[in-house]
Every structure is written in structure tokens, then in C-alpha cells.
Amino acid sequence: MDKIAITGIGIVSPSGINKRQFWANIKAGRSFIKEITRFDASKYPSHIAGQIDELNKYSNFSERLLKKIDAFSHMALIASELALQDAGIDIKNEDPNLVGIFLGNAIGGWLYAETELRDLYIEGREGVSPYMASAWFPAAPQGQVSIYYGIKGFSKTIVADRASSLMALGYGRKVLNKNKLNMILAGGMEAPVTPYALLCCSTYGALSKNNAKPQEAYRPFDKKRDGCVIGEGAGIVVMESIARANKRGVRPLAYISGYAASCDGVDRINCGADGKELARAIKLALSDAQTNIDEIDYISLDGLALNLWDDAELNALKSVFSQRVKDIPISCPKSMFGNLLGASGAVDMITTILAMEHSLVPVTLNLDEPSIKDFNYVTKEAKEYKINKALVISRGRGGINSVLVVESNTPR
């Protein structure tokens, strides 16, 4: 399969909206995990998150539209607009039948849905907004982006828990390779900082309860880890063929050269402890990218910050990369702004592309004492590394494994 060019990046995250602001905060290793202020979350076991407070400040969308959509669609619209601007694409000049949208989401639009469900039980069916029908479900952002830009090409929403958006990128690359679309907006969005979504994430058992010290709570691969912290946002990129990018006179920001997925198939919630299936997905992705283990310069980790998941991830790396794990820099930058669940993989890929551009590996925050030694963890401060090829790992409940190979625009 051919490499696909990434020519535009749109990021909406607690660490910043737009790639410049986002990278400045990531580079500096700043934490954006705070106590939740959107609603009274004080009685929840975990009441901290990466929350975006100023979404409207970055939005040019009409009040008429915003009243019909959930925050996750709003985030997807902003990220799409930023990605198109970054790619220098005016969608009006595109053939709408040859533009596609591939987005990943795990939980849907609960901020909207919760309010309407409350109204249903208090006021009856007439109290529910008719927009509820099109606002809450995981494919709603895909629909809203397509309506806003008049996009009419083959599109899809992927729901695969936290692996959703990385899968959407992999799927988008596959479709683009069939030459049936000219370009794709791909990535994911998630807005889980709502009472019901937070409750579901809590009962799943993956959230840190270190409410007293929010900025220290998310500590993947550290001995004192006790789960992740949720965050909200969207990461969307413009994907197109290298030939088309060249024709437009645009230098790609990076390339997607390999992708693979696998399933552990051992438990409804947990992953396999041995990391065997993740290792298989990594090998398949490397093979797809025609890349050997010596060529990988950086690995962006899933890092759920639970003993089983983190250890399994490192087991997989050890089994694939053997002694090279001592050399390859690895990190989990989402420890700075929270786990964006279904959007996390796309945001991780964007972080990786920015790391390539700046030759700087961002940190895993709070990794003071690794539970497993002998890996080249980047902690405390970002480190200079020339990155030509990188792996991005994104995993979901029940042991969904997805792995992407990203290549820089300046090959060695």
C-alpha cells in the first residue's frame, strides 16, 4: 500500500487549540489536568479532567448551528476548519463527491443527551429537543462536518473505544489508496467531561482518584500510577495522495506508511497481560510500512496508567524490539492533557508529527519511577531526537490494538 501524505493538522485540546499553541505547551511539559468546573463532580471518585473552557472563542460557527449539536461535533468542526486552513485547502474548489470523512469516537455526545434525557423524564416527550436525534450519536460529527462543507464522498465513523481515531486514520489511508477519493478529513473527537460519561468512565475502573493533586494524577508507566484522567478535544488531519500534494505544490507535514490492528480476545474489559497480540499488530504495521525495527526512532505510547495495560504494552515492545527498547525514546504526552479516549490516537499522531517537525520528543509527565526499567523513557523535559519514523500505539477496552507508522517529511 502507498504512503499517504498528511498536509494539514487541526487540533482542539486542553493543551491548546491550533497546533502552534498546542506544541508550545507540549514542548514545555505543562499539565492541563484540573478539577472539573463544568458541573459539580465533587462526589465522583475521580473529579479531575483535561477540560476545554474557551471553545466558543475559537469558533466562527453560528448560534443557530451550535444549538443543534453536541460539544464533540463542535470540536470536530473547529478541528476540521483548522486542518483545512493548515493544508491551504478551500473546500469550495474540491469535487464534493471525492472528499471523504473518517472519524473515530468512543462514547457519543453526552453533554447534549443528558440534558434532553432529564427533560424527557421531567417534562415528557415534548420536552425533548428534536435535535437530540441527530446530536448524540457517535457519527454525528461526521454528519455535521459533511453538511457544513457540503462533503459528499464515501465516509465512515469508527467506534472502537480508545482506538477509534487511530483506526479511522488507518481506514482513511486504505480508502485513499483505492484512488476513489481525492482527499480525506480524518481523526477523531471526544467530549467525555459530562456527569454521565464521567460516571461510566469511573465505573469502568480506569480513572485516577488522585483528586488532591490533579497535575500529578495521570502517571503512565510509573510505580504510583492508579489510572488515567479523561480529557476532551479533537484531532483531525487532511490526508491526500503524495501525487496530489505535489501537484498542489504543498510539502506534506508527514506520511502515514503503515497500519495494522489486532484483538487480544481474552476478556470483555481487560487486555491480555502478555502483550502478544499488540506485538503482532506492531509487526504487521512495520511490515505494511516496509520498515524494520532499527528504523523506528520514537514510539508514542497508549499509556492507560493501569498496571496490566502499561505492563502489557511494554511486554509487546520488548518482544518486537528486543534490546533496542533501551535506545528508542518512548513517551506518552497525553499525560499532560488527559486521555481523549476515542480521539486519543489521532491526537497522539499529531503530537508525533509535531515532534518530528521540531526534532523533540515530548515527555511522559509524572513518570518519576518506572515500574519496568530498561526502556528509554523521556521524562522531566523534552529531549532532542531526530525522528524519521515513529510508531503510534492506541488501544481499547477488551484488548483492541491499533498501530500506525508515521514518517517524517525529511527522510534520512
Place this chain on the structure above:
Amino acid sequence: MDIKIKVKEILSNLLKVKIDELKDNSSLEASIGVDSTEMVESVIALEKAFGVKLSPKEITKSSSIEDIEKVIHSKIG
């Protein structure tokens, strides 16, 4: 009570459009590009405001403000 003014105020607040965009003689579809979900919301809001029952066939995307005024006027007498 001026039904027409009240209808315009309700639809303007509800659909987040300017009052002068709501034309007396043009259909809601032509004047503000109303969609089917907005029509559902509008009918419910008008029913509540005027205390009448309106069927989706009586008020549609093709209705103008004057058409809506006539329907409501016939119901409240």
C-alpha cells in the same frame, strides 16, 4: 394580540435568526433555509405559545409567516 409579530419573535428566538430575515410572504425554506428538525421544534414552540394543536401538515417548510398567522388565527378565533 398581533399574531404575526408574536410568531416572528418566537421563530427568531428559537431558530437564532434575525426577525427581518423572516419574510411575510416567502416560505420559511426560501427565507431562512429551515430544515425539517427546525420545523418540528417550531411547531412545538408555536403550540405552547398559542395554546393550540398544530399538525405538521398545517405548518410546513413551505409556509410563510402569513400562512402560519392564518392557521393560528383560525384556531384561536
